[in-house]
Amino acid sequence: MKKKIIIIGIETSCDETAVSILRDNGKNRPEILSSVVSSQFEVHKNFGGVVPDLAARAHLDKIDIMTKKALKISKVSLKNIDAVAATAGPGLVVCLSVGLNFAKALSLSLKKPLIAINHLEGHALSPKLNFNIKYPYLLFLISGGHTQYLTVNKLGNYKRLGTTIDDALGEVFDKTAKLLNLGYPGGPKIEELAKTGNENRFALPKPIFNRGGSNLSFAGLKTAILRIKEYIKTDEDRKDLAASFQKTILEILYKKTKNAFEQYLKLYPKNRALIVAGGVAANKQIRLTLKKLCQEENFQIYFPDLNFCTDNAAMIALAGLERYKKKKFNNQNFEVNPRWQLDSKAKFMKGPGVKI
Ligand code: KG4
Ligand code: ZN
Numbered sequence: 001m002k003k004k005i006i007i008i009g010i011e012t013s014c015d016e017t018a019v020s021i022l023r024d025n026g027k028n029r030p031e032i033l034s035s036v037v038s039s040q041f042e043v044h045k046n047f048g049g050v051v052p053d054l055a056a057r058a059h060l061d062k063i064d065i066m067t068k069k070a071l072k073i074s075k076v077s078l079k080n081i082d083a084v085a086a087t088a089g090p091g092l093v094v095c096l097s098v099g100l101n102f103a104k105a106l107s108l109s110l111k112k113p114l115i116a117i118n119h120l121e122g123h124a125l126s127p128k129l130n131f132n133i134k135y136p137y138l139l140f141l142i143s144g145g146h147t148q149y150l151t152v153n154k155l156g157n158y159k160r161l162g163t164t165i166d167d168a169l170g171e172v173f174d175k176t177a178k179l180l181n182l183g184y185p186g187g188p189k190i191e192e193l194a195k196t197g198n199e200n201r202f203a204l205p206k207p208i209f210n211r212g213g214s215n216l217s218f219a220g221l222k223t224a225i226l227r228i229k230e231y232i233k234t235d236e237d238r239k240d241l242a243a244s245f246q247k248t249i250l251e252i253l254y255k256k257t258k259n260a261f262e263q264y265l266k267l268y269p270k271n272r273a274l275i276v277a278g279g280v281a282a283n284k285q286i287r288l289t290l291k292k293l294c295q296e297e298n299f300q301i302y303f304p305d306l307n308f309c310t311d312n313a314a315m316i317a318l319a320g321l322e323r324y325k326k327k328k329f330n331n332q333n334f335e336v337n338p339r340w341q342l343d344s345k346a347k348f349m350k351g352p353g354v355k356i
Contacts, residue, residue, distance in 0.1 A: 005082045005324060006033075008070070008106070009317025010063070012099030013091025013119045014144070015040040015050045017062040018313035019070040021081075022321055029132060030321055033074030035307070035314040038062045045184055056094035063102050070313075081112060083329070085320025088116035089340030090145065096336035104332055113329040115320045120342045122315035123277040124152050125322065126304040129314055133302060136271050138264040140257060140290070143278030144170035144185070149214045149260040150342055151267055152275070155322050160346035161263045162214025162256065169249070170280045172218040176245055179229050180238050190242045191283050197236075197243030202228060204248040214260035221248060250289045257290060261297055272299045282309040 005024040012018075020035040040050075040058045071078065086103030089096055100116065107114035124139050135154045138161075141147065147164040167175070170187055177186020182193070204224050207217035225245065232241055257274070265272075276290055281303055294301040308315055323329075 003080075005321060006076060006080055007083050007085055007115075007317045007320045007324060008067075008081050009117070009313040009315075009320055010067075010084070010086040010099045010103050011119070011122070011311055011313040011316045012059045012063065012095050012102075013087045013089070014095060014311060015043070015055050015058075016311040017059050017066050017099075018311060018316075019063075019066045020313035020317045021070050021074040021076055022314065022317040023076075024321055024325075029129065030318060032129060032314050033076060034070040035312055036066050036069050036073065037307075037312055038066055041185075050092070052092045052094050055092060056098055059095055059098040063098060067102075067106075078106075078110060081110060083107075083113045083115055083320060083324045084110070085115040085117050085316055085323070087119045087122065087316050088330075088334060089118060089337035091119055091336075091338060093336055093338045096338065100334070100336050108332065113324070114332065114334070115323050115328065116330040116334045117316050117319045117323070118340050118342060119311075119316070120146060120340075121156070121319045124150070124158070124275070124342065125318050126277050126308045126312075126315040127275050127302040129308050129318055130305050131302050133273065133275070134271075136268050137273040137275050137302075138260060138268075138299075140260070140274060140276045141278045142169045142276065142280035142286075144168060144174065144280075146278065147216055147218075148342075149257075149263075151264055155326065156328070158342040159267075160341075160343040161260050162216065163346070164216045164218060165208075166217050166219035167222060169216075169218065170278070172222055172249075173280065175222055176225050176242075179225055180232065180241065182238075185279075187280060187283060190246060191285065193239050193242035194246040194285070195243075197239030197241070199240075199243035199247040201240035202244035204244055206248060206252050209252060209255060212259065214256045214263060216252065216256055218252075221245075246283075246285055250285060253286060254289050254293055257293055258297065261299065272297075273302065274299050275302045277304055277309065279310040282306050 174186040
């Protein structure tokens with residue numbers, strides 16, 4: 001019997017040191033033999049955000065341990081690995097370098113191909129760890145660093161339809177949480193507080209809401225919260241602001257995703273499928289809102305399992321597996337790319353003077 005392909009995936013783009021081992025399963029979803037994540041929550045919690053040098057040091061401390069752990073859980077020995085896949089961008093240079101250099105050394109010593117993975121491609125494919133999904137589909141990527149609508153035409157072929165012109169959605173959750181002294185990462189904390197708050201107490205702005213297309217903007221929302229902050233004194237106030245903030249986000253996402261459907265259907269009228277990926281896709285209210293929209297618009301919707309929404313290495317190994325099958329390998333000279341985009345033709349859209 002032919003040996004099934006086994007890939008090791010390594011992820012260190014930000015504040016998670018993750019290693020995963022996948023085994024190909026023919027045409028169906030791969031088997032996830034192991035997927036281990038070491039989060040740096042304790043390292044950064046007093047800073048309200050990720051400190052790059054501390055993050056890189058923590059990756060260096062953990063990468064070897066996490067690799068051994070993933071191998072042990074999967075009961076796979078290194079000599080059975082067929083390729084080494086590692087995130088090479090986008091992300092923090094010092095962090096990416098730890099994972100990619102480790103992967104290069106592993107690939108050299110095992111004499112197995114190196115596959116450099118775009119972290120966003122990992123997110124784009126992540127629901128395929130749990131579902132059989134065919135190309136093409138519409139991707140809504142909502143993470144701490146990115147907020148984009150993209151058509152995923154096939155592996156490695158993406159077209160951006162819309163993007164945030166300022167902050168990423170996860171960033172707005174984190175910054176709002178910081179203003180409310182809730183700690184980092186803020187997304188889950190806001191979601192929890194919002195459950196018992198009055199979502200109609202504060203009217204917050206929805207920047208570029210009525211503009212056509214699927215570009216998004218959150219900076220004005222953040223500024224409004226900064227202004228309201230001085231009136232926030234009690235736990236009740238905090239809950240109401242969290243609930244009002246989340247409700248505003250839901251309204252923005254409902255409308256902009258509907259606009260993105262229109263853009264997408266012009267390209268692929270028959271493939272009505274939406275994938276929502278990235279850390280913010282863990283938010284239950286966002287899931288419910290987008291599910292409702294998809295029911296109304298007759299779209300299939302897929303979310304990765306909760307543990308594959310936030311950063312993980314299984315999605316990196318999966319992208320590695322798809323690339324391995326197409327013999328898309330990289331050589332030892334491949335360098336980390338902190339600004340690596342999925343759609344290289346898409347215009348840079350951030351900052352003053354950018355036309356949307
Ligand atoms: O994908 P991810 O793990 O890292 C990046 O690639 O950026 O996303 C992390 C982001 C953080 O901003 C975090 O606050 C947000 O995802 N997040 C959430 C939730 N869980 C994580 N945002 C809103 N609601 C959540 N439940
Ligand atoms: Zn991510």
